[in-house]
Amino acid sequence: MSEVWDVVVIGSGSAALCAAIAAKEKGSRVLIIEKATEDLAGGNSKYTAGAMRFVYNGNDDLIPLLQNPDDPRIPNTEFGQYTAEKFGADLLGFNGGRPLSVEQRDLIGKSYETMRWLADNNVKFEPIYSRQTFEKDGKYIFWGGLTLAAEHEGVGLVEAEMRAFKAMGGEIRYDCAAVDLIVKDGRVCGVNTRSASGETADIEARAVVLGCGGFESNAKLREKYIGADWAKAKVRGTPHNEGIGLEMAFKLGAQAYGLYDGCHATPMDLHMPEYGNLNIPHEQRKNYRKICYFLGVMVNAKGDRFVDEGKDFRNYTYAQFGRAVLEQPGHFAWQIFDSKVDHLLYEEYRFSDAHYVEADTLDALIEKLDGIDDKDAVRKTLADYNAAVNADVAFDPTIKDGKNTKGLSLPKSNWAQTIDTGPFKAYPVTGGITFTYGGLKVSDQGGVVHENGRDIPGLYACGEMVGGVFYEGYPGGSGLTSGAVFGRRAGYGAAQFATQTVAAA
CATH class of the missing domain: 3.90.700.10 (Succinate dehydrogenase/fumarate reductase flavoprotein, catalytic domain)
Incomplete structure (x- = not known):
């Protein structure tokens, strides 16, 4: 292992890209590794409608997020508002009697600032006129608390985030599947990888972010955790989300967290x-x-x-x-x-x-x-x-x-x-099936929490791998927002850990 990266991010969906952008923002040298080839990269995010649910108080909050704020329809549009209280109530409606989790409160509280952060990184959005409005009395009336999506939907979101990451000097390797985590002296310090042809390589890092999705593409794990019917489910997204990130984390004693028989369908x-x-x-x-x-x-x-x-x-x-x-x-x-x-x-x-x-x-x-x-x-x-x-x-x-x-x-x-x-x-x-709800316990720095309650040094997680965000249902658009919120957190946490590791060396 000759070269050492500050942060290695496993996966290239929106959550992973947000982690990578956040780590680059803090000055880290960042590498993304992706199992898929370039044309099939982007995780589940590419298969989504690109819509994001977040707190906003009216039209003025949305204008800075728009790709085209001069769209002639805007003056005749009533976006309404979507308050933190409403977001919380919507999540509670799917919690099966559970109170809002810490993760859900973080999702709500960080949703708008994360959207502004994306916009500041030139990831902009457009109103979802085709699916979230009805025309009434000459006005476009938005309904359901969901107003904006990335241009060209999930594909456009991933492409915009990838452009931002590469513009900051980030690098990505395709056909580079994570096989296991490298651990020395109790700290995660790299990743064992394998290409489709069987070529192996070890990549050394000061911190690793797991952003490689849940287990929805693994029929055996769907049947194990969700039920026999789920072996028959169509997989809406990538065939690559087979639960490897969870398996690698569990080998290190990571704490399983969230509703494992729950999923977005x-x-x-x-x-x-x-x-x-x-x-x-x-x-x-x-x-x-x-x-x-x-x-x-x-x-x-x-x-x-x-x-x-x-x-x-x-x-x-x-x-x-x-x-x-x-x-x-x-x-x-x-x-x-x-x-x-x-x-x-x-x-x-x-x-x-x-x-x-x-x-x-x-x-x-x-x-x-x-x-x-x-x-x-x-x-x-x-x-x-x-x-x-x-x-x-x-x-x-x-x-x-x-x-x-x-x-x-x-x-x-x-x-x-x-x-x-x-x-x-x-x-x-x-x-x-789009994604699974069961994941890992993650700290307020994005670190993966061990069964003993402490963060596993050098290991972070985001996206579908964060448990406790969704339970028995899902208000549309929350998944991509969750990926961005917890991806940003994981990137910041990993970058800080990498900096501390260098300082302590």
Whole structure:
């Protein structure tokens, strides 16, 4: 081991890149190592919509973050506000009765300053007009507390962060998989690596940051921690997040932390590839998602509805409902819509590779629902639903409109319209997994905490590897923000440790 880096970051997704940028900001010599080749690098971040959830008090807070603050739509846009209290309440809604964790409070408290920090590093954002607004009275009305995403979504976010890192003098090596951590005198001081061809190398470092994701791409670990159904999940992102970072940390006595049977999921096209596909344009890749269920109904293989499709804005339900779909018989469901909402369906439903069936009558549509043997059960479900729709309340997709059903054992709480106007469409979906919630205990300096309660010297973690951030669900856009918040923290912590190590030498 001839050369010594101040900080080595394992992984090249957004969290890892934020750690690398933060460490460079403090003057460290930083190397990123990435298992994938350059074209497939970027971790799960590249497969996301690039949206980030954070605290803001109004339009003025958002202008400094924008790629194009002179967009002519801005004066006619009502972004509203998203307070710390609201962010906390949204997280609590998925905590299963748990209070806000230390990690969640840090996520909330550091969210806006981290967005400003990214913007200061020329990582800018644009309003999500296509997915987070409805037009009303000549205004663009944002809903759900989610307003900004990176230009060109997750791919654009990773590319912008990589440009910032390289502009600061950072280096990256592709086809360089971490195999194990090097430890001397109780301190992590490097990484054993291997290329795809089997060539090995040791890289020496004063500090190492684990930013290499969870275990969502490892079917055996999904089955072990989350349940047997999850061996069948489609992996929305990279095939490389197989849990190696966790395994390396556990070998050193790291403390497991968080909800290991929890994960971020979403309804996905049943016939999508087994893994995300970066070989198609990002505009198409995102279209395997199918998250307009709130405008219709979902039925399982028995012909039954199984969730309250209108429980809340889809930002707050898609992670839960992706799990619910996967846990249905046969691991699939059908999303059913009529022509009244066809113009409101997101572009993913018009994607050239979107799978669906269509018919002029509801009866004819039902006959086309493969995987459902009892077609009469579907007819009854839809007839009961239609009869229960509250006709006295107006449909309004810009708010939780209270247009509900009455008398059903499983209600639809909002946006309940009769499904009665042809032509009708139905889309087959399954559950797709994006990232896992179980991770490591991390200190307020980003250090990985040992089972004895002390930081493991020289070892830091960020991104999916930080446990305690999410539990039984996920408000959309929080994952990338969490990656940035804890990535920045880990980079600062690792840089400080590296500086102290040099001083003590």
